[in-house]
Amino acid sequence: MTLSDYVTYLAQTYQSWELLLSSKEKSFTMSEFLENLRPEERERSVGIETGGEGDFIYDAQSGERLVQVIWSSARRGWVVKQIRNSKPHYYVTKNHLLVSLCGYDAAPCDSQVLADVPLNVPVCKKCYERLEQGAVGTQCAQERLNITEVLLRGITTRFSSSSSGQQFKRGLLVYETRLVGAKLAERNITVTVDGESRKIPIDVLRRDYHAAKIPADADVLVTATRGDGEVYCGQGTVAAVIEAWEKAPLDAFDRQDVKRMTTEFKLPDYHVDSKAELPELKRLYDRCNRYYRYVASQAEEFKRVTKEATSKLVLGLDQSDPMWDVTNGETRFVEELCRQHSELIRTESEKKARAKRWDEQQLELEQRRPLIETRNNLTNFPHKDMLLEVRNIGMIRIRDIKGKIRDGTMCPKTPVRYRSADEWVELCKFLNDWVRWKATVRQLELLTSLQRQHGITDDIPLDIGRSAVSKRISALIARRE
Numbered sequence: 252m253t254l255s256d257y258v259t260y261l262a263q264t265y266q267s268w269e270l271l272l273s274s275k276e277k278s279f280t281m282s283e284f285l286e287n288l289r290p291e292e293r294e295r296s297v298g299i300e301t302g303g304e305g306d307f308i309y310d311a312q313s314g315e316r317l318v319q320v321i322w323s324s325a326r327r328g329w330v331v332k333q334i335r336n337s338k339p340h341y342y343v344t345k346n347h348l349l350v351s352l353c354g355y356d357a358a359p360c361d362s363q364v365l366a367d368v369p370l371n372v373p374v375c376k377k378c379y380e381r382l383e384q385g386a387v388g389t390q391c392a393q394e395r396l397n398i399t400e401v402l403l404r405g406i407t408t409r410f411s412s413s414s415s416g417q418q419f420k421r422g423l424l425v426y427e428t429r430l431v432g433a434k435l436a437e438r439n440i441t442v443t444v445d446g447e448s449r450k451i452p453i454d455v456l457r458r459d460y461h462a463a464k465i466p467a468d469a470d471v472l473v474t475a476t477r478g479d480g481e482v483y484c485g486q487g488t489v490a491a492v493i494e495a496w497e498k499a500p501l502d503a504f505d506r507q508d509v510k511r512m513t514t515e516f517k518l519p520d521y522h523v524d525s526k527a528e529l530p531e532l533k534r535l536y537d538r539c540n541r542y543y544r545y546v547a548s549q550a551e552e553f554k555r556v557t558k559e560a561t562s563k564l565v566l567g568l569d570q571s572d573p574m575w576d577v578t579n580g581e582t583r584f585v586e587e588l589c590r591q592h593s594e595l596i597r598t599e600s601e602k603k604a605r606a607k608r609w610d611e612q613q614l615e616l617e618q619r620r621p622l623i624e625t626r627n628n629l630t631n632f633p634h635k636d637m638l639l640e641v642r643n644i645g646m647i648r649i650r651d652i653k654g655k656i657r658d659g660t661m662c663p664k665t666p667v668r669y670r671s672a673d674e675w676v677e678l679c680k681f682l683n684d685w686v687r688w689k690a691t692v693r694q695l696e697l698l699t700s701l702q703r704q705h706g707i708t709d710d711i712p713l714d715i716g717r718s719a720v721s722k723r724i725s726a727l728i729a730r731r732e
C-alpha cells in the first residue's frame with residue numbers, strides 16, 4: 252500500500268471533519284495532505300499502526316512513523332463488529348480509542364461509527380440506557396474506562412495490508428473496498444460480457460462505452476497487481492466505473508502537467524477537469540509536438556512555424572475530420588501547411604538566399620578559424636614562460652602573445668621560431684604542431700625524475716618530440732629493471 256493510496260482510502264471512507272493528518276510540523280485535512288505530497292512521497296510504501304499511543308502511518312521499510320491520524324473527539328456512534336458476535340455498543344472517542352458508554356468495550360479509532368443500527372439488531376442494553384439518559388459525555392464511561400484503557404494501551408498492532416485486517420472478496424485479498432476513480436488508470440480492469448472476460452484499459456473502455464460498443468451494465472472487476480498476485484480494488488458496472496473515472500478530480504501533479512502542455516502549445520481554451528480527460532490532452536500534445544518537430548527538421552523547405560500555429564492547424568484539421576492523421580500524419584500535416592500557409596514555404600530565390608547566407612557563414616568561420624585555434628593553443632600551451640622569437644619584434648614570452656594579438660602587433664600569420672637556426676613558421680602552425688607533437692609536461696617530469704635516479708644530468712630540450720621522449724623513458728625504465 253502506498254501513502255497516497257492510504258490517504259485516498261481515508262478520504263473516501265471518512266468525512267473530512269472526522270480526522271486530521273498530523274506530521275511533525277503541521278496538521279492537514281486529507282485533501283490538503285494529498286495536494287502537498289511530493290511525487291516521491293506518494294509512492295512510498297506504508298503500513299498502519301494502531302494502538303494506545305494513537306494511529307500512525309509508518310514507512311513500511313524503515314518502520315519510521317510518518318504521519319499521525321488524529322481522530323475528532325466528536326466521533327461517536329454504534330459500532331457493529333462483524334468479527335466478534337457481540338451486541339453493538341455505543342462508543343465515544345476518548346484518548347485515541349473509541350470507548351463504549353457501558354464501559355465494557357473499546358474499539359479502534361478507525362472503526363466506522365453509525366448513528367443508528369438496524370431495528371432488528373439487538374444492542375448492548377447498558378449503552379442504550381445511558382444513551383437514552385443523555386449521557387453522551389465521558390462521565391459514565393469514566394468508571395470502567397481506566398481498566399479498559401490500561402489494558403488496551405499496552406497493545407499496539409501493525410497491519411501492513413489494510414487498516415481493517417484481512418478481508419477477501421471474489422477470491423482476492425481486499426486492497427480497496429470500493430472503486431477509487433482517481434486510480435483507475437493504474438488498475439487492471441476486467442470486463443465480462445456474455446461470460447467472456449477481457450482486460451481493457453480505462454481509456455479504451457470509456458471510448459467503447461460512449462460509442463455504445465459495450466453494454467453499460469456489464470460486470471467490471473477492478474484489481475491491482477501487488478507482489479506476485481492480484482488484489483481486489485472494487486467492482487461495478489461499466490457505467491459506474493466510467494462515472495467514477497469521469498468524476499475523479501485532477502491532483503496537483505496532473506494540474507501542473509496540464510498547465511505545462513497548454514502553455515507550451517498555447518491552448519488557453521483547453522479545459523481538463525477530470526482524470527478521464529487528461530489522456531486526450533496528452534494525445535493532442537504529442538501530436539502537436541511531433542508535427543512541430545517534423546516541420547522544424549524540414550528547414551530547407553519551410554520557414555519557422557510557431558508552436559501556436561502548429562496547434563491551431565492541428566485543432567482545425569481535427570474539427571473537420573478527427574481521423575485525418577491516422578496514417579501518414581506528417582505528410583498530411585505538411586500538405587495542409589502548404590495549403591493554408593503558403594507564406595511559410597520557401598521560394599526558390601529564398602532557398603538560394605538561404606544557401607548563400609550559409610556559405611557566407613561557413614566562409615567567415617573558415618577565416619576566423621586560425622584566430623580561434625591560435626587563442627585556444629595559447630591557452631593550452633604547456634610552457635607559458637617559454638620564449639619565442641618573433642620576426643621584426645624579437646623575443647617574447649608565450650603568455651604575452653595574446654595581448655600582442657589583441658593590440659594588433661601580431662596575428663596568426665606572424666612568423667615565429669623557437670631556435671635561431673629554425674625556419675620561420677606562421678604562429679598558428681607553430682602552436683598547432685607544438686601542441687600536437689611536442690612532449691607533454693607529464694612526460695617531461697617523468698623523464699626528469701628517471702634521469703635523476705640514474706644520475707644522468709643531460710638537459711631535456713622543451714621541444715623534444717612526443718615519441719622521442721617516450722623512447723627515452725622506456726629505455727630508462729628497462730635499465731632500472
Ligand SMILES: [Zn+2]
Pocket residue numbers: 339340341351352353354355375376377378379
Ligand atoms: Zn455497551
